[in-house]
Amino acid sequence: MMDRVILAGFGGQGVMFLGKVLAYAGMGADLELCWIPSYGPEMRGGTANCSVILSDEEIYSHVIDYADAAIVLNKPAYDKFAPKIKPGGVLVVNSSLAKLDKVREDITIIQIPATDIANEIGNSSIANMVCLGALLPTMKLVDLQKIEKAMNELTGKKRPQLLETNLNAINRGMEFIQE
Amino acid sequence: MEKVLMKGNEIIGEAAIRSGCKLFFGYPITPSTEVVEYLSKHLPPKGGTVLQAEDEIGAINMCYGAACTGSRVLTASSSPGVSLKQEGISYSAAVELPMVIVNVNRCGPGLGGLGPAQSDYFQSVKGGGHGDYRLIVLAPSTAQELYDFTMQGFDLADQYRNPVLILTDGFLGQTMEPVVLKERPEPPKVDRSWVVDGAKGREKRILASYSLTNEIGEDNNLRWEKKYKNIQEKEQQWEEFHTEDAEYLLVSYGTTGRICKSTVLNARKKGIKLGLIRPITLWPYPEKAFIPYKDKVKGIVTVELNTGQMIEDVKLAVECKMPVHLYRRQGGMLPNEHEILDYVEDIFSLTAVEEV
Amino acid sequence: MEKIFARSKGLTDVAFSFCPGCTHGTIMRLIAEVLEELEIIEDTIGISPVGCAGFCQNFFSCDFIGAPHGRAQAVGIGVKRALPDRTVFTYQGDGDIAAIGTQHAIHAAARGEKITSIMVNNAIYGMTGGQMAPTTIEGMKTSTSPYGRDNILDGAPMDFPKVIANLEGAVYVASVSVDSPKNIKKAKEAIKKAFKVQQAGLGFALVSVLSTCPTNWGMTPVDSLNWLRENMMPIYEMGELKVTEEVEAL
Numbered sequence: 001m002m003d004r005v006i007l008a009g010f011g012g013q014g015v016m017f018l019g020k021v022l023a024y025a026g027m028g029a030d031l032e033l034c035w036i037p038s039y040g041p042e043m044r045g046g047t048a049n050c051s052v053i054l055s056d057e058e059i060y061s062h063v064i065d066y067a068d069a070a071i072v073l074n075k076p077a078y079d080k081f082a083p084k085i086k087p088g089g090v091l092v093v094n095s096s097l098a099k100l101d102k103v104r105e106d107i108t109i110i111q112i113p114a115t116d117i118a119n120e121i122g123n124s125s126i127a128n129m130v131c132l133g134a135l136l137p138t139m140k141l142v143d144l145q146k147i148e149k150a151m152n153e154l155t156g157k158k159r160p161q162l163l164e165t166n167l168n169a170i171n172r173g174m175e176f177i178q179e
Numbered sequence: 180m181e182k183v184l185m186k187g188n189e190i191i192g193e194a195a196i197r198s199g200c201k202l203f204f205g206y207p208i209t210p211s212t213e214v215v216e217y218l219s220k221h222l223p224p225k226g227g228t229v230l231q232a233e234d235e236i237g238a239i240n241m242c243y244g245a246a247c248t249g250s251r252v253l254t255a256s257s258s259p260g261v262s263l264k265q266e267g268i269s270y271s272a273a274v275e276l277p278m279v280i281v282n283v284n285r286c287g288p289g290l291g292g293l294g295p296a297q298s299d300y301f302q303s304v305k306g307g308g309h310g311d312y313r314l315i316v317l318a319p320s321t322a323q324e325l326y327d328f329t330m331q332g333f334d335l336a337d338q339y340r341n342p343v344l345i346l347t348d349g350f351l352g353q354t355m356e357p358v359v360l361k362e363r364p365e366p367p368k369v370d371r372s373w374v375v376d377g378a379k380g381r382e383k384r385i386l387a388s389y390s391l392t393n394e395i396g397e398d399n400n401l402r403w404e405k406k407y408k409n410i411q412e413k414e415q416q417w418e419e420f421h422t423e424d425a426e427y428l429l430v431s432y433g434t435t436g437r438i439c440k441s442t443v444l445n446a447r448k449k450g451i452k453l454g455l456i457r458p459i460t461l462w463p464y465p466e467k468a469f470i471p472y473k474d475k476v477k478g479i480v481t482v483e484l485n486t487g488q489m490i491e492d493v494k495l496a497v498e499c500k501m502p503v504h505l506y507r508r509q510g511g512m513l514p515n516e517h518e519i520l521d522y523v524e525d526i527f528s529l530t531a532v533e534e535v
Numbered sequence: 536m537e538k539i540f541a542r543s544k545g546l547t548d549v550a551f552s553f554c555p556g557c558t559h560g561t562i563m564r565l566i567a568e569v570l571e572e573l574e575i576i577e578d579t580i581g582i583s584p585v586g587c588a589g590f591c592q593n594f595f596s597c598d599f600i601g602a603p604h605g606r607a608q609a610v611g612i613g614v615k616r617a618l619p620d621r622t623v624f625t626y627q628g629d630g631d632i633a634a635i636g637t638q639h640a641i642h643a644a645a646r647g648e649k650i651t652s653i654m655v656n657n658a659i660y661g662m663t664g665g666q667m668a669p670t671t672i673e674g675m676k677t678s679t680s681p682y683g684r685d686n687i688l689d690g691a692p693m694d695f696p697k698v699i700a701n702l703e704g705a706v707y708v709a710s711v712s713v714d715s716p717k718n719i720k721k722a723k724e725a726i727k728k729a730f731k732v733q734q735a736g737l738g739f740a741l742v743s744v745l746s747t748c749p750t751n752w753g754m755t756p757v758d759s760l761n762w763l764r765e766n767m768m769p770i771y772e773m774g775e776l777k778v779t780e781e782v783e784a785l
Contacts, residue, residue: 027184027357035184035355060440062354065515202617228616232609233642240606240639244582244613247600252613270603375598375614377621379577383547385592387583387601 001056003141004064006081007128008049009073009094014128017154018071019050021132024150025142026054034062047076054141069138071131073114074098090138092131110134110177117172126169133173144170181360187322188213188352191255191281191345192221194329197363200251200279201227204241206234206260210293210349211283214255235260239267239280246276247386249374251333255281257349258299259290261307268342269308273388273399275373275406277336279329280314281345283352286484286511294511295348295434300488303346304462311400313407314344315414316461318432322356328459330363338367339410346461348484350434350513410463417465418457421447425454427527428472430493431482432458434513439482441516442523449520451529461489469496478527479503482519484512543567545576549593556749556756559587561713562655563594565723566626569730570597579622580614582607584631587661591626605636608643611650622733624651629670630660633695640699640741647704647738651729654695654741657748658767665751669693672766677751692770696743700777706738708777712745712768714760725775728785737781745771 005022009015019035026033037050051064066086072078075098078091085091087106096115103109112134114127136144148167156163185193191214195203203222205215219229232238238254245252256264261282271278282303286296303316315335317328325347332343375386390396418436421443422428429439436457446453456468478501481490487505494503506522508514524530545567551560570576576597583592585604592599602610607625615623625632632640632654643650659677660666667680670692674683684692700708707729711722722744729740745767747759754762 023184023355027182033184033357036350037353059356060444061438061442061516063438063513063515065517202613204613230612230616233638236606237609237612237639237642240603240609241613241616243602243606244600244610244615245617246613247610248580248614248617250617252617266603267606274601375580375600376618377578377580378596378598383596383598385599385601387592387599389589389601 001140003052003054003069003139004067005052005135005139006049006064006067006070006084007052008047008070008077008081009128011048013048013073014125015048015073016050018128018132019052020154021147021150022052022054022142024153025146026052028149028153029142029146031056031141032059034059036062036064047080049077049081056141069135071128071135072098073127073131090135092135094127094131096127108138112173112176114173117176118169121165121168121172123165126165129166129169130173130176133170134177136170136174137177144174180362182357183360184355184357185322186213186353186355187325187347188283189217190322190325190358191329192217193360194326195253195279195333196222196225196227197360198251198330198333199363199366200253200333202245202250202252203227203229203254204232204238204245204252205254205256206232206238208257208260210285210352211255211257211260211281213352214281214283235263236267239264239271242278243267243271243274243276246271246278247274247375249371249376251277253279253281255283257283257285258287258296261299261302265302265308268314269310269312270388271342272312272314273310274386275340276342277333277340278342279332279336279345280342281347284346284348286509292511293349295350295484295513296509296511297348297433297435297484297488298509299346300461300483300485303344304464304492312403313410313462314342315339315410315463316344316346318346318436318459318461319351320433320437320457322351322354322358325351326358327361334364334367335414337369339406340373341406341410346433348434414460415463415465415467416459417468418459419468420455420457422454422456422472424452425472426452426477427454427523428476428479429453429455429482429519429523430458430479430489431455432461432489435482435484438514438516439519442519445516445520446523451524453523458489464492464496466496469493473497473500476501480519480523480526481505482514483507484509543571545570545596546594547596551594552590553587554750556747556759557587558713558746559591559655561719562653562722562744562746563591563626565713565719565726566624566653567595568723569727570595572727573730573734575622575730575734578620579624580618582611582614582623582625584625584627586628586631588626588628588631588655589662605631605634606639607631608636608639608648608650608652612643612648615648615650619649622651622730624653624730626653627655628661629654629656629658629695630668633693634669640695641702644699644702644705644739644741647706649733649736649738651733652739652741653726653729654743655746656743656767656771657746658692659748659751661748661751665748670695672770694771696741696776697772699741704738705741705777706779707732707740707782709741709775710743710745710771710773712763712773714745714763728782731785732782735781735785737779743771
């Protein structure tokens with residue numbers, strides 16, 4: 001079993017962090033995994049993206065041609081990565097920043113106003129976590145429990161408050177799906 | 180054993196520290212910079228030294244000096260930087276200095292781009308600098324191998340008194356994968372009676388590579404040649420993947436080596452008997468790997484990130500007994516497993532197999 | 536009979552192989568005497584360059600490493616960083632240190648590397664047969680400046696010690712000559728101080744020594760000493776160019 005996930009948005013939207021949360025969730029669950037940043041000469045600004053592969057068997061190729069799922073936090077990220085989802089895959093779109101006109105029919109598109117929800121919670125920078133919550137139920141190899149554990153490792157010790165905010169955001173994302 | 184999640188480049192640094200490397204001399208260049216950054220943070224607290232040199236030439240010559248004292252020393256760079264180091268590498272090979280050099284290969288020629296490439300294969304395995312010398316070249320394909328081969332590199336360097344090159348790329352360097360921090364293997368017993376550390380209670384020593392006469396020059400070349408032959412005999416390393424019954428072989432190392440494993444599995448699902456030989460030592464080239472397949476396999480495709488460099492060594496290894504083709508991407512682009520299989524099917528006209 | 540002069544223990548038995556009148560031998564002897572007097576022969580690692588100066592590895596009785604052309608200081612820094620309690624010195628010609636190896640010299644000084652560099656300035660590339668060096672003086676004929684060095688085309692000769700003296704990490708910089716007994720004495724004092732600076736861990740020390748090259752200058756040994764006095768000493772600033780307070784206090 002394998003989850004191949006693309007995460008994309010503006011620099012500063014916490015795309016790399018989102019990837020790390022998934023990666024550490026995989027570590028905690030003793031899965032095979034790769035966290036692959038797109039890297040370039042520009043350190044700041046522009047589009048940021050990374051990919052995470054989680055697998056319960058050895059990962060050979062870590063080049064993602066088509067992903068099982070993606071989270072796109074803005075319109076340019078949507079335009080770039082919507083075609084990169086394999087048929088039957090899942091695409092979570094931050095609809096606060098990406099209004100879609102034409103959409104693919106062969107994938108599940110979850111449009112969630114993540115930035116608006118994040119603002120409601122009182123922290124605009126956690127739209128990434130809201131989207132993660134929306135994606136989580138469809139992932140094969142990680143669940144909320146594993147994410148919580150990873151989050152605890154990444155931020156818990158140093159910034160317990162941030163941990164709570166993030167988990168709150170993830171829950172809001174999950175609730176949105178249930179609604 | 181401790182398992183960590185780290186970037187490939189950082190893993191190299193950690194492996195170096197755990198190998199007893201106390202000195203790093205380098206110069207920042209993308210996509211290798213995390214090596215010097217990681218060591219700058221983690222080596223000095225452990226009593227080591229990290230010096231950011233004025234340039235790559237300075238860095239490699241500092242390595243040369245430090246290695247003359249018998250200390251374990253590392254440098255890391257990327258293609259244009261490694262070009263600058265070639266003079267120092269040649270001298271280090273001539274004086275027979277153990278050291279580990281990392282090349283995080285980016286695409287070229289010229290400044291090129293930061294994407295993964297294997298365009299420095301010739302430079303790495305055929306000498307690179309002036310004079311007739313060889314480096315032991317290791318080609319990792321996972322973060323775990325970056326760790327393991329860095330450790331092994333220091334031991335091989337000591338064992339053979341020869342510089343060792345780790346040839347990797349930015350894709351491996353930037354990717355985070357879990358790595359088991361294995362204990363350092365028992366270091367080889369090595370003769371240190373050549374080091375220069377002050378002539379206290381012994382005859383003075385000179386480490387230099389100038390040969391005063393042609394006769395001395397030839398003697399030196401013969402001595403080095405003998406060492407290189409010995410390494411070629413003893414140190415060929417490779418991995419085989421579904422080769423036992425293979426009718427066709429892929430040959431690929433590093434990043435593309437692991438991509439090819441996915442290709443092999445996909446091919447097998449289609450009934451194509453494809454296997455993979457993944458060279459681990461690029462020098463010595465694992466010629467022995469090909470012996471069982473020389474008269475058995477119908478054809479070979481090398482998969483490379485260059486215009487076809489390793490393919491020459493494959494053709495030599497199989498004595499041109501079968502067709503050897505090349506599938507390559509360049510300029511920082513990576514192939515995916517499907518396009519490699521498409522090429523294999525096409526070049527060997529295997530589309531019929533699918534229908535069988 | 537009392538023995539009043541002996542070959543320094545800092546030198547091996549190997550006879551100098553330099554051309555008649557070349558002052559390399561004098562300079563090496565001075566360094567050897569300093570190593571002996573400071574009792575550091577067995578603790579010292581010398582770095583030899585490429586060029587005539589490179590032969591020094593055979594003449595000194597301490598350990599030696601032969602560096603690529605211009606890289607002596609980088610090599611020396613590698614040794615010093617690995618073995619901080621040893622004494623490391625480089626012996627380099629003007630072409631080695633002030634042309635092809637400039638970057639290493641400048642940054643060794645900038646970082647205050649605790650090594651000692653001896654620069655031998657004979658205004659020419661000796662071993663390759665007398666080509667123009669960064670230190671060749673205006674109008675001087677060499678095989679690559681057959682009509683005389685043209686300052687418009689080639690620039691004015693570089694007073695390299697002055698360049699180094701500008702850098703904070705260089706704590707002792709001197710320019711000396713071995714053209715007369717009096718100057719030889721001064722030269723030795725400067726060289727000794729440059730080694731003491733290293734022993735005290737104060738920073739980078741450079742001593743430039745003006746030297747002759749009778750063969751490539753096309754002169755007799757005596758004429759070449761006169762030529763050095765008349766033509767080189769006026770354009771290269773002589774004496775101690777930089778002595779920091781800490782060095783002064785040594």
